[in-house]
Amino acid sequence: MILPIVAYGSPVLKKMADEIEEDYEGLADLISNMFETMYEASGVGLAAPQIGKSIRLFVIDASPFAEVDEDEEPDPKAAGLKGFKKVFINPIIETEEGEEWGFQEGCLSIPTIREEVMRNPQIRITYYDENWNYCDKEYDGYAARIIQHEYDHVEGILFTDHLSPLKKRILKKKLVQISKGDIEVAYRMKFPSLKRGKR
Ligand code: NI
Numbered sequence: 603m604i605l606p607i608v609a610y611g612s613p614v615l616k617k618m619a620d621e622i623e624e625d626y627e628g629l630a631d632l633i634s635n636m637f638e639t640m641y642e643a644s645g646v647g648l649a650a651p652q653i654g655k656s657i658r659l660f661v662i663d664a665s666p667f668a669e670v671d672e673d674e675e676p677d678p679k680a681a682g683l684k685g686f687k688k689v690f691i692n693p694i695i696e697t698e699e700g701e702e703w704g705f706q707e708g709c710l711s712i713p714t715i716r717e718e719v720m721r722n723p724q725i726r727i728t729y730y731d732e733n734w735n736y737c738d739k740e741y742d743g744y745a746a747r748i749i750q751h752e753y754d755h756v757e758g759i760l761f762t763d764h765l766s767p768l769k770k771r772i773l774k775k776k777l778v779q780i781s782k783g784d785i786e787v788a789y790r791m792k793f794p795s796l797k798r799g800k801r
Contacts, residue, residue: 611781643789649755660752679743693729
């Protein structure tokens with residue numbers, strides 16, 4: 603089932619999400635719905651707050667980053683991303699290391715905006731997978747980048763929070779438009795300040 607993705611300005615996106623227990627009702631269905639919703643919106647990651655649930659859960663499928671043209675040099679940052687499809691439950695980023703690098707990030711909750719965000723290249727993260735196996739893993743390159751972005755969501759942080767005050771000021775009007783649903787978007791969304799009468 604495809605779920606509506608909540609847009610910028612929704613309070614749930616600014617909340618620190620709660621951990622869940624192994625008996626969380628409907629978890630398997632929720633995970634499968636989140637993947638379906640993410641694919642429908644052509645995303646590589648989706649966090650539970652983005653579908654309105656303030657819980658520490660996100661899903662990632664980074665395989666689009668592994669696709670390269672035959673005449674292109676393989677990107678070392680994309681190494682190991684073929685079939686990189688994972689579920690992260692109750693994650694904790696334990697360490698973030700290395701010299702920060704910039705990457706143009708986008709977010710399904712903030713359509714039409716892409717901006718460069720600086721982050722550390724290497725992370726160590728502990729979490730439970732969809733079968734409640736405890737995992738302690740290190741990631742780098744695009745995998746780390748996507749995880750850091752989704753992890754921010756369960757901490758109540760958006761990529762726009764990482765931008766400079768000047769950049770934020772420049773984007774302000776566009777962000778207000780997004781929260782009002784005053785944008786063209788190809789997937790189902792829920793807007794916090796939608797004017798009455800408009801779908
Ligand atoms: Ni996002």
